[in-house]
Structures are given as C-alpha cells and as structure tokens.
Amino acid sequence: MNPDFLRRRTVLAATTAMFAPVALAHHGWSSFDQNRPIYLSGRAVSVSWRNPHVEFDLELDAELTLPPDLASRTLPAQTAPVDGPALLKAAQLPTRRDRKWHVELAPLFRMNAWGVPELKTGDAVELLGFTFAGERGDAVLRAEYLWVGGKAYGLRSSPA
Template identity: 30%
Template sequence: MFKRLTIAAALAAVPAAAVAHHGWSSYDESKPITLTGSFQTVTWGNPHGTATTRWQGKQWGIVLAPTSRMQARGLTEAEIAPGKRVSITGYARRDGAPEMRIERVMVGGKTVELR
C-alpha cells in the first residue's frame, strides 16, 4: 500500500513540476531588446537566476541562466548585484507580461552569453 501511494505521489508531482517551469517558446525571439541600467533585485539560484528592473514604467522580471552556467562563462554575482550598471539583451514575453528572458549581459567591458 505504501509503495503504491509513493508512486502515485511521484506521478502527481511530475505535471506540477513541468507546469511550474516556463518554456522558452513564450518569449518573442524575433524582437530582441537591449536595455542599460541596473537590477533592483538579483536571486543567484537554481533552476536559474532571476532579477528585477524598472523599464518602460513597469517592474520587469528578468530570467537569467543557471548559476553554474553564468559562473562557467565568467559572470559573477557581484558583477550583477543590485545597483551595478549592466546592459542586457533578451526577449520579452509574447503575452505582454513584463518579463524578459536574457541572452547576454554586458558588464565591466565584457559580454557574457547566457544561452
């Protein structure tokens, strides 16, 4: 009985995990956006980092890459800390929600590709 409940619970959790993470198809890759400013918040964590910034009069959510990828490509948490000046290039959500998936970060004279 316990084994069946464990399996049922595991199977029930799979769809929730799949829904919790967004797919990249919800971002409009035909219209790259580049903006320069600073992040208000940064979360250095997995499954990927996140940040927030003000742009076009709105608070935007920024989807970064996994921390291991950012570090492997030479981007440090300190370089994108809140208040640090950065340029970012990415794609906005197709549905108009104020969220961007970032492809690259330009900071301190270097460009870091995140995808």
C-alpha cells in the same frame, strides 16, 4: 494490493508534488518572441541567484536608448547556434513603458560556467533578449546576452 506497487505509487506522487511547482513556474525559450530582440539597460534590484535560473528585477535607465556601438559589439562563442551579430543588428527598444522589468538569466550552473559575477542590488547591467509576442502580459525579458562591467556573456548555452 501489492505493497511494492503502493510504495512506488506513493514515491511517484510525492516526487510529482514536490517538483510540479518548479515545472509550472519555469518555461523555456518557446514562450518568447525570438524574432524581436529587445535591448534593456539599468540597475539590478531584487536579485535571486539560484535555480531554476538566476533572475532579478531591472529598473530601466531614465533615458533608455540603443547604444551606438551595439551592432558592432563582440560576442562570446556559445555551444548553441546563436547568430549573435544578427540579433545585435535587429535589436530594438521595447514599446511598452514599464520602468521595471523582470529578467530571467540562465541556470546557475551555466552562469558559473561563464564566470558571471554574482549580481548585487544596484549593479549596472545591459541585456539583449526576448519578451512575449506583442509584449503582452508582464514585463519579462529572457536574456540571450548580458553585459556586466563591459564584459559580454552568452546565456543560451555553455561557452564554446
């Protein structure tokens, strides 16, 4: 067999084996019910500030409620066409009763572009995002907006 062919095949196999776990673990927005924005607030625990996206576990506030000012909050402009005000108006609380949620934020390069401060265990955060249709499976939220220290960050795309 041609030695170049064998070398290319070996490199391809090694590359596939190296990146397959990351590709399988990572999923895009299409896995989430984007017609039902969910609001969560609480404290960050088990923060993982790395790629493919920043993630952490969230211990919900004891009395999770929608903030009265949520629908009127100002949101930052993003390069993606996101109707933030409509999402805020449609926001609802989850129906599931889990006290701990796994939260997926944006890739690290985008978090840096927004200037999001690195989250630490115990930081208070608010989120608006999406979970799986029917809230089935694990308690996972893919965040569209993040509030830290009263400042809002858009996470779908880069700042506009």
